[in-house]
Amino acid sequence: MENTEIREFRVNYDKYGKLVALEENDNIPFEIKRVYYIYEVDENVRRGFHSHKHLQQVLICVHGSVKILLKTPQEEKIITLDDPKQGLYIGPNIWREMYDFTDGAVLLVLASEHYDVNDYIRDYMEYERHYKKGDN
Ligand code: T46
Numbered sequence: 001m002e003n004t005e006i007r008e009f010r011v012n013y014d015k016y017g018k019l020v021a022l023e024e025n026d027n028i029p030f031e032i033k034r035v036y037y038i039y040e041v042d043e044n045v046r047r048g049f050h051s052h053k054h055l056q057q058v059l060i061c062v063h064g065s066v067k068i069l070l071k072t073p074q075e076e077k078i079i080t081l082d083d084p085k086q087g088l089y090i091g092p093n094i095w096r097e098m099y100d101f102t103d104g105a106v107l108l109v110l111a112s113e114h115y116d117v118n119d120y121i122r123d124y125m126e127y128e129r130h131y132k133k134g135d136n
Helices: 124-133
Strands: 004-008 011-014 017-020 034-039 047-052 057-063 066-071 076-081 086-090 095-099 106-111
Touching: 047 124, 057 076, 076 086
Parallel strands: none
Antiparallel strands: 004 086, 011 017, 034 106, 047 095, 057 086, 057 106, 066 076, 066 095
8 A cells, every 4th residue: 555564674583582673764764753652452442543644653563463454545454563573654644543452462653753733634534635635
């Protein structure tokens, strides 16, 4: 799907365990301005329901698993994030919903911008209009 990509991170492993390093403008394809994480989400909860005008993000499920619905007016895709060495890149203008968090799941998100409430489109009809105008 446009503006989305699964990124595989290199794992440093030895008999002491595993380590993944994330670096801006390297395996993370933007300058990292914000990091947040989502956890203790009940299994019947669905979050997200928005798109972003400009924000780029990489989502990593560092523990447990979560499903991500990605949607545009043309297509729809469901990704299961269940591997700490995998990141889901989501660029601008993609509708997302997150659900089926397993018990103890932790979703880590690296973001290209500081928090900006005006970058969100939370109404799907408005999202479709914005997408079709191509003013992303
Ligand atoms: C996204 C998905 C994957 C802040 O104060 N600062 C922040 O950086 C963020 C992300 C949120 N908040 C506040 C705003 C709300 O009062 O935390 C509360 C929950 O945020 P929200 O309902 O937007 O959470 P989600 O899980 O629906 O969406 C979040 C991100 O907001 C969004 O950018 O792409 O995770």
